[in-house]
Amino acid sequence: MINRKNLARVAGVGAAATVAMGLFSTGAANADTFVALPGGTITKTLSDGTVVTVSLVGESANISPSLGSTPVHRNTWVSGSAQVSIAGGEDVGGKIYPGYVVGCQVNIAGGGVEGGVEGSLDWSDGESVTGGVGASSGGNLSLGPGQAASFYVLDIEKPDDYGDEDHATNNTFKGNDGSVTWADSTIGLSGCAGYAQARAFVRVKVETENVMSVVTLWGQPFSIG
Structure with a gap:
């Protein structure tokens, strides 16, 4: 079961969404700001010749004013679709980990599309993104100036090998296409009295007969107030 808080829909092939800029509210002073984001695409050729293409499409954010009219609270709703295509191998399959990095008065735009937050993210444990204050499994974060944290969009509940409840932050797909x-x-942010940004990422783990590799696509940073 997918966590209702995330409202994530897992599909075989995701469709691109067409979005536009605008304001949605009955009062201009309290308007939510809807932002269409460009997404992106990255293609990586693995050492055995397998070609992995990861795309982020239909990406958008709906940014709310400060909750309770305080400058340290923000709330944003984000949407998008991560799509993976694999060529050069037969029924390779893989795992898709979509998520977001959130920073308070910290640069999260460094390093290019395959980079990340400058000096503050680490993929070394193979399963999570670790930020300045650690990774999170949900989108409710508390950050101070100069801090960054990350969270995964998915929280899929399923039994483990012993029948106990387990939670997965990825969607596993079979074959050469998945989304x-x-x-x-x-994205609920508290404690940040300064400028705050967020940035989507899509991490894809692919394992063939000859190689295991991780491909990471970074979206464009956007302001959340």
Whole structure:
């Protein structure tokens, strides 16, 4: 079961969404700001010749004013679709980990599309992104100036090998194509009195007969106030 908070829809092939800029509210002073984001695509050729293409399409954010009219609270709803295509291998399959990095008065735009937050993210444990204050499994974060944290969009509940409850932050797909689509996943930020940004990432783990590799696509950073 997918966590209802994330409202993530897992599909075989995701469809691109067409989005536009605008304001949605009954009062201009309290308007939510809807931002269409460009997404992106990255292609990586593995050492055995397998070609992996990862795309982020239909990406958008709906940014709310400060909760309770305080400058340290923000709330944003994010949507998008991560799509993976594999060529050069037969029924390779893989795992898709979509998520977001959130920073408070910290640069999260460094390093290019395959880079990351400058000096503050680490993929070394193979399963999670670790930020300045650690990784999180949900979108409710508390950050101070100069801090960054990350969270995964998915929280898929399923039994483990012993029948106990387990939670997965990825969608496993078989074959050469897969996708994950999420709608109105929440980024709730508290404690940040300064400028705050967020940035999507899509991490894809692919394992062939000869090689295991991780391909990471970074979306464009956007302001959340």
